[in-house]
Amino acid sequence: MNxxxxxxxxxxxxxxxxxxxxxxxxxxxxxxxxxxxxxxxxGKTTLLRLIGGQIKPxxxxxKVGGQEVSRFSERELYDMRRRMGMLFQFGALFTDLxxxxxxxxxxxEHTRLPESAIRDLVLLKLEAVGxxxxxxxxxxxLSGGMARRVALARSVALDPELILFDEPFTxxxxxxxxxxxxxxxRLTDALGATSVMVTHDVHESLAVVDYVYFMAGGRMVGSGTxxxxxxxxxxxVYQFVHAQPDGPVHFHYPAGGLDEQLLxxxx
Amino acid sequence: MRLIERFFTxxxxxxxxxxxxxxxxxxxxxxxLSHSVETFRRPRLLLREIYxxxxxxxxxxxxxxxxxxxxxGLQGYDTLQRYGSSEALGILVALSLVRELGPVVAALLxxxxxxxxxxxxxxxxxxxxxxxxxxxxxxNPLARIMAPRFxxxxxxxxxxxxxxxxxxxxxxxxxxxIFIGVDEGAFWAQMQxxxxxxxxxxxxxxxxxxxxxxxxxxxxxxxxxAVPTAEGVSRAITRTVVTxxxxxxxxxxxxxxxxxxxx
Numbered sequence: 142m143n144x145x146x147x148x149x150x151x152x153x154x155x156x157x158x159x160x161x162x163x164x165x166x167x168x169x170x171x172x173x174x175x176x177x178x179x180x181x182x183x184g185k186t187t188l189l190r191l192i193g194g195q196i197k198p199x200x201x202x203x204k205v206g207g208q209e210v211s212r213f214s215e216r217e218l219y220d221m222r223r224r225m226g227m228l229f230q231f232g233a234l235f236t237d238l239x240x241x242x243x244x245x246x247x248x249x250e251h252t253r254l255p256e257s258a259i260r261d262l263v264l265l266k267l268e269a270v271g272x273x274x275x276x277x278x279x280x281x282x283l284s285g286g287m288a289r290r291v292a293l294a295r296s297v298a299l300d301p302e303l304i305l306f307d308e309p310f311t312x313x314x315x316x317x318x319x320x321x322x323x324x325x326x327r328l329t330d331a332l333g334a335t336s337v338m339v340t341h342d343v344h345e346s347l348a349v350v351d352y353v354y355f356m357a358g359g360r361m362v363g364s365g366t367x368x369x370x371x372x373x374x375x376x377x378v379y380q381f382v383h384a385q386p387d388g389p390v391h392f393h394y395p396a397g398g399l400d401e402q403l404l405x406x407x408x
Numbered sequence: 409m410r411l412i413e414r415f416f417t418x419x420x421x422x423x424x425x426x427x428x429x430x431x432x433x434x435x436x437x438x439x440x441l442s443h444s445v446e447t448f449r450r451p452r453l454l455l456r457e458i459y460x461x462x463x464x465x466x467x468x469x470x471x472x473x474x475x476x477x478x479x480x481g482l483q484g485y486d487t488l489q490r491y492g493s494s495e496a497l498g499i500l501v502a503l504s505l506v507r508e509l510g511p512v513v514a515a516l517l518x519x520x521x522x523x524x525x526x527x528x529x530x531x532x533x534x535x536x537x538x539x540x541x542x543x544x545x546x547x548n549p550l551a552r553i554m555a556p557r558f559x560x561x562x563x564x565x566x567x568x569x570x571x572x573x574x575x576x577x578x579x580x581x582x583x584x585x586i587f588i589g590v591d592e593g594a595f596w597a598q599m600q601x602x603x604x605x606x607x608x609x610x611x612x613x614x615x616x617x618x619x620x621x622x623x624x625x626x627x628x629x630x631x632x633x634a635v636p637t638a639e640g641v642s643r644a645i646t647r648t649v650v651t652x653x654x655x656x657x658x659x660x661x662x663x664x665x666x667x668x669x670x671x
Contacts, residue, residue, distance in 0.1 A: 193544055195540070195543070195544070219546040219548070220546070222543075222544055222545065222546035223546045225544070227541070227544040227545075229537045229540070229541055230537075231536070231537070233536060233537035233538050233540065233541035234538075235538055235541075235542075236532075236536070236538070246545070246547075247545045247547075250545065250546075250547050250552075251545075251546065305544075
């Protein structure tokens with residue numbers, strides 16, 4: 142395994158009294174695409190927000206590029222984010238800007254490049270996601286898959302060292318889903334970036350990622366390469382990879398006895 | 409006993425919530441001011457917002473100003489002629505507009521037209537994660553989104569109030585001089601002689617600038633603080649219009665007390 146670009150040790154996080162993450166240990170190797178998988182509400186997106194410095198852990202250590210994120214000042218945090226790209230669940234494109242201007246946005250904000258150079262870079266990024274022809278369209282004119290591809294082009298506009306993907310496959314048709322998965326793999330390799338993908342889409346993810354961490358109930362419950370996970374007998378991993386409706390992750394939300402509740406209603 | 413306890417609990421919780429929000433708004437305001445340098449360093453951002461909140465509000469401001477002036481002309485003439493002072497119509501129209509109606513009504517219209525639009529835009533940007541995306545791109549939304557909108561509103565408001573007043577005076581002239589037949593020379597000469605720049609016009613400008621700060625701050629803060637759902641944004645817009653209207657009227661009373669009563 143390469144040296145880790147993101148290192149998480151003994152991390153705890155809670156929203157008020159509600160514990161979201163407990164004792165998370167994780168190492169994301171440099172230049173690799175790692176998936177964090179788990180059911181809805183298991184704390185995956187919270188973990189991604191912690192890596193991006195949007196929230197701070199209550200306990201434990203979270204290092205990006207060898208530096209403790211929670212100790213960053215606002216300026217240092219923004220310096221780190223300039224070397225980072227993030228793809229949001231529904232793209233989060235700026236609705237008042239065209240596709241071209243969305244991709245040009247980080248370049249215009251963070252570089253002093255002349256407009257001609259920005260134009261070339263934007264067209265190259267759009268070409269990489271197959272949407273050079275859609276440069277002048279507005280976000281409202283794009284399909285969900287196209288919007289996600291534009292957001293992907295925007296997230297890699299500054300050639301980041303670390304790319305975070307938050308549920309990149311949500312709400313996509315099978316063709317768009319396959320395109321996005323392939324693009325994530327291809328862009329990670331082309332940029333030599335460290336990529337972290339939060340997802341619950343097992344089939345597409347296992348086909349493209351290098352390593353997977355499984356989460357349940359705010360804890361890390363398993364990890365391995367896609368090949369290892371496909372044959373894993375660990376109950377959590379098995380339930381998730383084989384889409385079993387019941388198992389360690391229960392079908393029923395915790396509740397008292399059904400008889401008692403029905404009788405109490407009758408009384 | 410339980411009812412009384414609950415009564416005080418609800419009052420206490422509401423008070424704490426209001427004080428907390430006020431503190432949050434004050435911190436938001438200071439943070440926005442500290443990020444305002446960027447706004448003036450990039451005048452294109454500011455011009456875009458002046459266009460959105462100022463230029464696009466022109467129609468409603470001018471038309472409303474004209475109607476307010478027409479009504480003032482009719483009502484003023486009706487009252488003044490009972491005392492044989494109908495030639496003082498120019499002063500009445502001008503002082504009413506310059507001192508009070510111009511800044512106050514223009515600010516109320518500005519809150520409804522531009523303030524609600526600012527809140528909706530910022531609130532929807534929050535709901536669709538555009539603000540979070542900007543923050544993750546190392547671009548501070550306070551500097552890039554909030555401050556230009558705030559300053560655009562602050563700079564537009566006195567100009568809109570001035571245009572409202574001008575349209576109102578034109579309306580008063582139209583009714584008084586053209587339709588009713590008040591002497592035109594007396595209309596303008598009395599206005600020129602009795603409207604003082606420092607006490608009347610300048611104080612009106614100060615009022616509209618203060619209203620501009622209040623409305624723009626409320627609008628961007630409510631958008632920024634909106635619950636990121638359709639209902640949350642809708643409630644934030646309502647709060648912007650209601651809070652702005654109350655703030656304008658309360659501030660108007662305070663400012664008028666200081667300006668015209670020597671308190």
